[in-house]
Amino acid sequence: MTRSAANRALRAVGLVVLVLMVGSAGAAFRCGNSLVDIGDWPVEVVERCGEPDYVAVYPAQSVPGLGITETIEHWYYNPGPQGLIRRLEFRNGELRRERSLGYGFYPSTARGCNSRFLREGLSEFEVVRRCGEPLSERIYWRAFGHSRYRGTGSSVTVIPVKEWLFEFGSNEFRRVVILKNGLVTEVRSDDKPR
Structure with a gap:
């Protein structure tokens, strides 16, 4: 067996092992x-x-x-x-x-929540443990993606979206936390007068 053939065989075995590891990991x-x-x-x-x-x-x-x-x-x-x-x-x-x-x-x-703690990437679990339950919440479902061809299958995914409202005292605006599929994707100020 030549050196290049041995290298190809070794790479093929490595690829098979990698595929098996990735497949079993899920x-x-x-x-x-x-x-x-x-x-x-x-x-x-x-x-x-x-x-x-x-x-x-x-x-x-x-x-x-x-x-x-x-x-x-x-x-x-x-x-x-x-x-x-x-x-x-x-x-x-x-x-x-x-x-x-x-x-x-x-x-x-898991205490000491403030408005600076709220950021993208946190899970709903982290927000609740640190900040407690929101003052109010909305839950709805939103479709993301698009249909490729009219009338034939689509690549649309429907995921749960939550809007949570938090308050941090009279000197700060309330914060609206948007969670998509359980993860914070946006934090914005709710600048409406109370």
């Missing part, structure tokens, strides 16, 4: 000493990971006369500052997605 993830897999029931996740630190529930579908027929839940786990916050997404009682967010924090440091 299928299961470690929670303590246990594995949690996409498709698991909420009770199975609690048995392996414990109770979540925060849960946000969204109505995903409603039928006139019946009400909400489908929900989405975001479960957040905070491992502290040495690990990444993990968000699990359940749809109708089935684990559908897992996402790692920024570094966690000690619960004792």
Whole structure:
């Protein structure tokens, strides 16, 4: 075997190993000493990971006369500052997605919210733990993307959007925090008189 053929074979083996690692990374993830897999029931996740630190529930579908027929839940786990916050997404009682967010924090440091803390990229969990529940909120669904050709499939994604209103005292304007799919995407001043 020539040197170039050996290099090609080695690269091919490396590529196969990389593909297998990437493919398996999305299928299961470690929670303590246990594995949690996409498709698991909420009770199975609690048995392996414990109770979540925060849960946000969204109505995903409603039928006139019946009400909400489908929900989405975001479960957040905070491992502290040495690990990444993990968000699990359940749809109708089935684990559908897992996402790692920024570094966690000690619960004792989750205080002292001010208007400068609110910024893009924070999760709803981080905002609530640091700032408490908002004064008021709105939840709606928005379609993002576009249809490529009229009448044929589309690349439109519908995600939950929340608007939260926070107050920081009489010397500051209220802040409106826009969260798309559980993450802060915009913070603006609500300059209306109170």
